[in-house]
Amino acid sequence: MSTLDFFETEVRCLTSEADGVLSMELRHPLGHELPGWGAGSHLDVMLPNGQVRQYSLCSDPGKRESWRLAVLRERAGRGGSAYVHDELRPGTKIQVRGPKNNFAMAPAREYIFLAGGIGITPILPMVRAAEAAGVPWRLIYLGRSRKNMAFLSELSVHGDRVLIHPDDELGIYPLADLLVDPTGGFDLYACGPGPLLNVIETIAESWQDPSRLHLERFAVDPELAGAAVAPHQGDHEFTVEGTDGTEVLVPVGVSILQALEESGRNPLNSCREGICGTCETAVVSGDIEHRDSLLSQDERDAGDTMMICVSRCKGKRLVLELD
Structure with missing residues (x-):
């Protein structure tokens, strides 16, 4: 099964994990094992309302009979989280694609x-992986208040290796004191709101080895919004050809x-900024100008897939596998 193909799962149960956080358990409708996956x-x-969203797996990778996702109700969202919280019910069939991993542990x-906050979701399996491998680890979990912080009881089994830091009780956590240059020491894996990750990135700029920092963003940084899709010097028009022979001109x-949308097609998409991977499309031929924030250098060098919401063609023609 390709990670570019959707397949059907069934919602078995929905559980409130904290104020505004709902988890859902997915299983194969026929009870088959689900595809394997790794932390991150x-x-x-x-979703049944037609929206496509990305949610981190936060269950145990070793348990192939089910998957768990957790969804934060986004008050200023575009309706995906509201649908999950207000309308989704056990027994609902849901199409999913993946698993994909843009935040893999090294x-x-x-x-x-x-x-x-909800950045705890990809971190939970990482804690399990580090524990299973016998590698020393610590978790700092930040939130506005305990009532908004999911999976606290699940994390309590790890004792003092987990620091729970609600801002309303303890104030702002001193990140600079924690993130001294880790030369020869730790790797940092962080996920959370954009402002938090921006502070972490700024601190890590002084590290001798910035590759020790690993971040996952759930949304585009507002300061960078639109940058990936803005015209670049040297951009030119080109033609996209589908494997069915249809052709579409892509202007500057x-x-x-x-x-493609203007030509009457409706490719799956979500972020439109090159960070989510929903619009990933197989490339048959053509020289790609990658502008996403997801693909590794090896994946870019392979030249067999691209994010069509931001990336372009270096030449005059791209041939894509289009539905």
């Missing part, structure tokens, strides 16, 4: 995990995704 993985979830001598200042 996520799913593309096609071997390290020691791990520090830093989670802000228009993304492949937009051009």
Whole structure:
């Protein structure tokens, strides 16, 4: 099964994990094992209302009979989280794609995990992986208040290796004191709100080895919004050809995704900023100008997939596998 293909799962149960956080358990409708995955993985979830969203897997990778996702109600969202919280019910069939992993753990001598709010979801399996591997680790879990922080009881079994830091009780956590240059020491894996990750990135700029910092963002940094899709010097128009023989001209200042939509197609998409992977499309031929924030250098060099919401063609023609 390709990670670009959707398949059907069934919602078995929904559980309130904290104020505003709802987890859902997914199983195969026929009871089959689900595809394997590693810590840091996520799913593309096609909700019954037609929206596609990305949610991190936060269950145990060793248990293949079910998956768990957790969804924060986003008050200023576009309706995906509201649908999950207000309308989703056990027994609902949901199409998913993946698992995909843009936040995979690399071997390290020691791990520090830093989670802000719903950023705990990809971190939970990382804690399990580090524990199973016998590698030293610590988790700092930040939140506005305990009532908003999910999975606290689940984390309590790890004792003082987990620091729970609610801002309303303890004030702002002193990140600079924690993140001294880890030369020869820890790797840091962090997930959470954009402002938190921006502070972490700023601190890590002074590290001798910035590769020890690993971040996952759930949303585009507002300061960078639109940068990936803005016209670049040297951009030119090109033609996209589908494997069915249809052709679409992509002008300067228009993304492949937009051009396809204007031609009457409806490719799956979500962020439109190159950070979520929903619009990932297989490339048959053509020279790609990658502008996403997801693909590794090896994946870019392979040249067999691209994010059509931001990436372009270096030449005059791209041939894509289009539905």
